Amino acid sequence: MIIIVDYGMGNVGSIRNMLRACGAESTITASHEVIRSAAKLILPGVGAFDAGMQNLSERGLIEPLTEAAIHRKIPVLGICLGMQLMCRSSQEGKLPGLGWFDADVRHFDLPKDGPHKIPHMGWNTVTLNQATPLFEACEGEQRFYFVHSYHVADADPSQVAATSHHGYQFVAALRHGSIFGVQFHPEKSHRFGMGVMKRFVNYPC
Amino acid sequence: MLKHRVIPCLLLQNGGLVKTRRFSDPKYVGDPINAIRIFNDKEVDELMVLDIVASRENREPDYALIEQFAGECFMPLCYGGGVRTLEQAQRLFALGVEKVSVQTAALSDSSVITRIAQRFGRQAVVASVDVKRNWLGKAQLYGAAAAKTLSTPWIQHLKDMVSAGAGEVVVNAVNRDGEMSGMDLDLVAAASAAVSVPLIAAGGVGKLSDIRDAVAAGASAVAAGAFFVFHGPHRAVLITYPRYNELEALLSVQ
Numbered sequence: 001m002i003i004i005v006d007y008g009m010g011n012v013g014s015i016r017n018m019l020r021a022c023g024a025e026s027t028i029t030a031s032h033e034v035i036r037s038a039a040k041l042i043l044p045g046v047g048a049f050d051a052g053m054q055n056l057s058e059r060g061l062i063e064p065l066t067e068a069a070i071h072r073k074i075p076v077l078g079i080c081l082g083m084q085l086m087c088r089s090s091q092e093g094k095l096p097g098l099g100w101f102d103a104d105v106r107h108f109d110l111p112k113d114g115p116h117k118i119p120h121m122g123w124n125t126v127t128l129n130q131a132t133p134l135f136e137a138c139e140g141e142q143r144f145y146f147v148h149s150y151h152v153a154d155a156d157p158s159q160v161a162a163t164s165h166h167g168y169q170f171v172a173a174l175r176h177g178s179i180f181g182v183q184f185h186p187e188k189s190h191r192f193g194m195g196v197m198k199r200f201v202n203y204p205c
Numbered sequence: 206m207l208k209h210r211v212i213p214c215l216l217l218q219n220g221g222l223v224k225t226r227r228f229s230d231p232k233y234v235g236d237p238i239n240a241i242r243i244f245n246d247k248e249v250d251e252l253m254v255l256d257i258v259a260s261r262e263n264r265e266p267d268y269a270l271i272e273q274f275a276g277e278c279f280m281p282l283c284y285g286g287g288v289r290t291l292e293q294a295q296r297l298f299a300l301g302v303e304k305v306s307v308q309t310a311a312l313s314d315s316s317v318i319t320r321i322a323q324r325f326g327r328q329a330v331v332a333s334v335d336v337k338r339n340w341l342g343k344a345q346l347y348g349a350a351a352a353k354t355l356s357t358p359w360i361q362h363l364k365d366m367v368s369a370g371a372g373e374v375v376v377n378a379v380n381r382d383g384e385m386s387g388m389d390l391d392l393v394a395a396a397s398a399a400v401s402v403p404l405i406a407a408g409g410v411g412k413l414s415d416i417r418d419a420v421a422a423g424a425s426a427v428a429a430g431a432f433f434v435f436h437g438p439h440r441a442v443l444i445t446y447p448r449y450n451e452l453e454a455l456l457s458v459q
Contacts, residue, residue, distance in 0.1 A: 013301040017276055046298075047326045116207075117403045117425055119328045119372055123250055124207045143208075143449075145251075145281060147303075147328045166207055188281050188303065190248045 002026040002201065003038035005065065007055040009081065010044025014187040022194060024201040035064040039205050040074055045081025049105065049150070050093030052085045062098065069100055075178040076100075077134075077200050080148060083174060083181030092150050101174050101181060103155035108166065116167040119149040124164050126172045126184075132161040134173065134180055134199045142192050144172075144184035151183060178203070209456050210250040210426035211416055213433045213446065214407060215240060217256040217286065220270060224431055226383035228335070228349060231257070234434050234442050237270070241277045244433075247446040249280060253306070253375075253405075253428055255333075256286025260309035260350035263287075268296060275301030285333055291320045298325060306375065308333035309350040312362075315369035327372030331405070334363050336392055337379035344392060347379050360399045373403045375428060381409030383431045388415050390422045397423025413447065417455050 002019060004012050004026050012028045019026045026042070027034065035041065043065070045052055056062050069076045078086045087097045090105035097105075110116045125143045128135050135142065146164065152171035162173035164183070174181040180200065186193030215237060216223050222240055223231035234240075237254070244252055254274060259266060266287050275282055284297055285306025294305045294317075310317045311332060321330045336359045337347040346359035355362075363374060376396045378389035388409040397404050403425035410416060410429035419427045436443035447455075 011298070011301060011303070013275065013299065014278075017301070018279060021279070046329065047324070051324075112401050117401060119403070120207065121328060121373065121403050122207050122210045122426065146207075147281070149327070185281075188279065190245075190279050193279065 001038060002040045002042060003035055004028045004042045004044060005035070005061065006030045007052070007059055007061055009047045009052055009055055010079070011046060011185070011187060012044055015042060015044055015079070018187040018194060018197050019201065022198045022201050030059050030061060032060060032064045035061070035068055038068060038074060040200070041065070041068055041076045043076065043078045043082035043085065045079060045083075045085060047081055048092060049081070049084060049090040049097070050095050052081050053093065053095040053097065056085070066098065069179055073178055075200065075203050075205060076180065078179075078181035079187070080183060080185055083183060084150065084152065086174075086179065086181055087152060090150060100179050101152075101155065101159055101176055103152045103159065103171070103174060105150050106153040107150050108170075110167045114167070119147055120151075120166040121147045124166065124184075126162040126164045128162050129160045132173070132175045133203050134175070134182070134196050135162055136195075136199070144182075144186065144189040144192055146184045148183060208250075208453060209420045209424070210405075211447070211452055212251045212253050212405065212426055212428040213244050213249055214253040214255065214428040214430045216430060217254060217267075218258050220267060222434075223257070224383055224434060225257070228352075228379050228382050238273055238277060240434070240444055241274050243444045244446060245277050245279060248449065249446050251281045251283065251426075252278060253283045253285070255306065257349070259287025266293060266297065268300060271297065271302060272300045283331055285331070289317055291317065291324060294321045294325065294330070298329065304329050304331050304373070306331040306333045308335065309348065311366060311369070312348050312355065315365060318366060318369040318371050322370030322372065327370055330371050331373045331375055332363070332366030332369075332371035333375050333377070334359065334366065335377045335379050338389070344395075360395060363396060363399055367400045367402055371402065373405065374400055375405040375407055378408030384409060385411030385431050385435070387411060388419050390418055393419050393422040393424050413455055420456055
């Protein structure tokens with residue numbers, strides 16, 4: 001069973017809808033028990049870094065999530081803020097992140113009155129850094145919906161799965177073992193997002 | 206490259222889809238769920254649904270209907286109409302809405318924008334600003350719910366909305382609404398110069414080149430209603446949306 005972590009942040013309903021369209025059922029929960037017996041986990045997230053870490057902490061979720069991802073090594077997908085929380089830290093907040101990826105999170109370093117607006121909002125294409133299970137070197141361009149003001153930076157290059165461009169190249173997806181993270185919202189990215197979700201669903205447990 | 210968004214904007218009145226001209230004379234267009242399903246199939250960039258009577262009649266958003274809309278969308282959905290509290294916004298986000306658009310409430314007190322932005326992030330709240338030109342051509346801030354122009358200079362109000370926390374703004378040219386005779390490009394340019402957050406230009410799209418012109422004038426995105434739901438001189442209802450590569454070619458950076 002795919003568990004969508006409910007920590008009060010993120011578009012859990014939309015993620016479940018897309019999983020359903022991919023033929024996968026899922027449960028939205030914050031239950032420690034359920035997380036401990038999950039086959040796969042999705043950590044969604046929309047909002048601020050500290051609010052995210054605080055919400056996880058208040059619900060006692062950091063320990064069961066870490067146990068699942070790091071010790072049991074079940075496949076985990078972090079979406080948007082969810083991926084950022086899996087990094088070491090963020091310029092956006094003061095609290096430490098989960099530290100599952102060797103990366104930090106920084107604000108877009110772009111001039112305020114320049115051509116590139118912040119937040120980075122809209123459809124953008126990604127470039128694959130390496131072949132990873134969630135992205136196939138498929139035919140044609142892959143585009144996804146992004147909406148964020150902070151992006152992953154200083155990442156261990158071996159963990160960078162894909163990049164995108166907004167003023168400069170930045171990390172769009174990470175992978176470390178069976179821990180995956182995407183900056184964009186697959187649940188809001190039509191058939192392209194569905195492709196990523198399907199591959200996560202089909203990724204062996 | 207980040208592509209400029211092209212956003213169908215659907216108007217809701219009592220559960221039905223309608224289209225106005227210059228913000229009046231709403232005509233029934235059809236079933237909103239069906240329209241949204243079609244737009245989803247056509248892979249639109251984003252969708253905006255605005256309830257045009259909620260604020261005027263002091264009503265709650267139609268949550269049951271909105272939940273159905275969200276269920277049909279594999280792209281971001283923005284809802285506006287009667288949003289005045291953090292609790293309403295929270296409920297809408299829980300249903301699958303990506304962003305809320307706030308207009309009427311913010312005209313008297315922008316703190317609802319601040320509260321939503323603080324709790325859910327700036328990108329979750331869009332400030333909607335309607336601008337009407339008087340008979341001398343002067344652009345004035347317009348409050349659609351009360352159907353009144355307001356004395357605050359519209360650019361100042363726009364800036365105040367961003368200062369209050371709006372991560373995005375939509376500026377609608379009231380005079381151009383539903384006419385499909387071109388956008389108010391001076392308005393778009395002035396709005397774009399005034400704020401550093403993404404600007405959605407709305408009002409007047411009648412052909413694809415209007416979208417390109419608005420982007421050239423500084424819009425990050427363009428919303429259109431009549432252009433995507435009507436066809437031909439007799440405004441027959443037909444839901445259309447250009448293919449992605451058509452839009453890409455139209456909007457490609459020179």
